Amino acid sequence: MRIAVCLSRLPDPKTVEVDPITGEIDASRTLYVLNPADAAALEIALELRAPGDRVTALTVGSEAADSVLRDALAVGADDVLRVWEEDRATTRPLVTSLLLATALRTEGLPDLVVCGARTLAGGSGKVPALIAENLGWPAVTDVLELSLHAARVHFQRRLGRGGRSEGEVTLPAVLAVQADAARLRYATLPGIMRAERAAIPVRHLPDLGLSPLDLNFPSPTFRTPMPPYARPREVFIPDSHLPPHERAAQITSAGIAKRSGKVVEGAPEELADAIVAFLAEQGFLDRSA
Amino acid sequence: MTTSKTSEHFDVIVVGAGPAGSAAALVTARAGLKVLLIERGEYPGAKNVSGAVLYGSAILHQLIPNWWEQAPVERHVTRRELALLSPTTSVSLDFQSVAPSYVDPPFNGFTVLRPKFDRWFAAQAEAAGAFVLNATVVDDVLREKGQIVGVRTRREAGDIRGDVVIACDGVNSWLARKVGLQRQLRTHELALGVKEVIGLDESVIRERFHLDGSAGVAREYIGAVTGSVHGGAFLYTNRNSLSLGVISQLSSLVEQKQRAYELLEAFKAHPSVAPLVRGGTLREYSAHLIPEAGYSMIPKLFTHGMMVAGDAAGLCLSTGIYIEGINYAIQSGRAAGDAAIAACERREFSRDTLSKYLDLLRKRHVAGDFHAYRHAPAFVNSERLQNLYPELAARGSEALFRVDGNRKRKLLPLGWRTMREVGGRPHQVLKDIYHAGRAYLW
Numbered sequence: 001m002r003i004a005v006c007l008s009r010l011p012d013p014k015t016v017e018v019d020p021i022t023g024e025i026d027a028s029r030t031l032y033v034l035n036p037a038d039a040a041a042l043e044i045a046l047e048l049r050a051p052g053d054r055v056t057a058l059t060v061g062s063e064a065a066d067s068v069l070r071d072a073l074a075v076g077a078d079d080v081l082r083v084w085e086e087d088r089a090t091t092r093p094l095v096t097s098l099l100l101a102t103a104l105r106t107e108g109l110p111d112l113v114v115c116g117a118r119t120l121a122g123g124s125g126k127v128p129a130l131i132a133e134n135l136g137w138p139a140v141t142d143v144l145e146l147s148l149h150a151a152r153v154h155f156q157r158r159l160g161r162g163g164r165s166e167g168e169v170t171l172p173a174v175l176a177v178q179a180d181a182a183r184l185r186y187a188t189l190p191g192i193m194r195a196e197r198a199a200i201p202v203r204h205l206p207d208l209g210l211s212p213l214d215l216n217f218p219s220p221t222f223r224t225p226m227p228p229y230a231r232p233r234e235v236f237i238p239d240s241h242l243p244p245h246e247r248a249a250q251i252t253s254a255g256i257a258k259r260s261g262k263v264v265e266g267a268p269e270e271l272a273d274a275i276v277a278f279l280a281e282q283g284f285l286d287r288s289a
Numbered sequence: 290m291t292t293s294k295t296s297e298h299f300d301v302i303v304v305g306a307g308p309a310g311s312a313a314a315l316v317t318a319r320a321g322l323k324v325l326l327i328e329r330g331e332y333p334g335a336k337n338v339s340g341a342v343l344y345g346s347a348i349l350h351q352l353i354p355n356w357w358e359q360a361p362v363e364r365h366v367t368r369r370e371l372a373l374l375s376p377t378t379s380v381s382l383d384f385q386s387v388a389p390s391y392v393d394p395p396f397n398g399f400t401v402l403r404p405k406f407d408r409w410f411a412a413q414a415e416a417a418g419a420f421v422l423n424a425t426v427v428d429d430v431l432r433e434k435g436q437i438v439g440v441r442t443r444r445e446a447g448d449i450r451g452d453v454v455i456a457c458d459g460v461n462s463w464l465a466r467k468v469g470l471q472r473q474l475r476t477h478e479l480a481l482g483v484k485e486v487i488g489l490d491e492s493v494i495r496e497r498f499h500l501d502g503s504a505g506v507a508r509e510y511i512g513a514v515t516g517s518v519h520g521g522a523f524l525y526t527n528r529n530s531l532s533l534g535v536i537s538q539l540s541s542l543v544e545q546k547q548r549a550y551e552l553l554e555a556f557k558a559h560p561s562v563a564p565l566v567r568g569g570t571l572r573e574y575s576a577h578l579i580p581e582a583g584y585s586m587i588p589k590l591f592t593h594g595m596m597v598a599g600d601a602a603g604l605c606l607s608t609g610i611y612i613e614g615i616n617y618a619i620q621s622g623r624a625a626g627d628a629a630i631a632a633c634e635r636r637e638f639s640r641d642t643l644s645k646y647l648d649l650l651r652k653r654h655v656a657g658d659f660h661a662y663r664h665a666p667a668f669v670n671s672e673r674l675q676n677l678y679p680e681l682a683a684r685g686s687e688a689l690f691r692v693d694g695n696r697k698r699k700l701l702p703l704g705w706r707t708m709r710e711v712g713g714r715p716h717q718v719l720k721d722i723y724h725a726g727r728a729y730l731w
Binding site for chain 2: 017019028029031186187188189190192193196
């Protein structure tokens, strides 16, 4: 089996010092580390590895990002790969995931992709889901525990308010694990030495068959859909055809009628259409957009 | 995964990436040797604490020309102040100079923030070719037939072999004691420094301390600031922060049942200090042991295959006038590195070959400085100098400058009266004058 782990390098929040007067970050103090959730993902991948399996660590970033790949090599990853488009400072989740998915495809698709659920930097948690979308694989987010049974992964997910859910997914799949799912092992000394001297293979856009245009996604635009005043509320008027005592009852109960939500059921496409229609109706969406 | 013993072999293994370790790694790596620099912290400087003023900029200038242009330095020190404090009064000696040796390159000293500076210095060693291994603890040395042939780190398959081990692992040097070069340190030889870095706006610092541009001030305090505990305090200006702290002798902290952080709070609240730190925000809080006893606690500096440098060798000169450590750390690290280079050239790592280290320390005035001031640490930490004389100076000055319509006494009777008031005895004073002379004058 081949397992791919996606890693990211980010500034250690403990070392980010903002000058209270200028608002600038004191860069000379900042340390860069492996994202904690990615470290957990790496550990899980190493634990899943059976004899004969290979664990490949990938990252998107400039040469500085080699450090997280060296960390991965030091603890025992078999292969590493860095993907980068020169002249770029950062990548948005959409671009990161496209680069990772394309790299996975060109290097030979693995059986399982393990990612950290979210970074400490952006923290959107979009990348794993977008990789899965790119590959057309199922994605499981916020994974706390997992075990492998033949070609199926049994997992436990973290839900809100301390809830858990369990389930199974058939490989290939993308799993996004939470930072506290596992603790990365200590590197051995020979491991560190080997990692420090290893050459880190890099793939640029042409190697992946991509052009810079492929990475030009329209940037998101934000608009304020509604002026911030309260919407007019309909005044309750009793039905004039009813007898007086019923009208009186209606008036006295006015305003305490249960609020009702609308539950829509159906195929995912229909549900999505229903949500879009609702948002447009309420003025949150510009239909022309 | 490989579980066999590592086959790595280095020419020089330096333990500890402080100023001593980085200097040793730098010179040996420049000589083309295969060098390993092992650091316990997440990065070099993560666990390193001192005041910190780096005096002797010229020493580092010899290793890295114009180092201050690339290193993260804060301010160059043009002003020094030594203050005697009583609870209400401060009497100080203020030295300020715009002489070329203080304000022109290579300057005299710089205030630095150690986490930044040490990281930069280790990066210089790394750039020269040394292999820096972070987050790794060294537990022991490897011995073969009385020769030290490497170190054992606290990692899986963690033995590393090397021809020369240079231990720069700080005041509580584990390695120097394991090998039997250093004895168990005594509490009166050690001081506990507790330090805060307080952030202040750059313009506020310039105004409060009357500083121009990147000039800085280093102040040292002695007397009531540490109560009846033996010790002192310091306050240094950084670019946009102050480093201040209290240093207290470990044995007297224990005797007086005092807490070091309370002394620091008292220091910050002292009327002569409070206006200087007002409005600041706490940026860092740290504490460290300081080897204060000087000459008497310097261990055997080398044995077969190993040398000790920096604080591990007790090379911190604390005489009241001088409070220096980083410069001696760099000097000793460099000397140990040079001795290691000579030993590697001859492929001969016995004690006799490494004795070149001591010769170099003598030649570069490290050994001489410590020998010359060998009586000073004990004198500075003596009961009367710590408590009686600051009080005497404060009360005497109070009486001297007070105008209240009473008869003005001349200085000698005034001094005599004040001394009787604070409980000083003439024969003790004579004795102390002799001791002071022995410590500082001849």
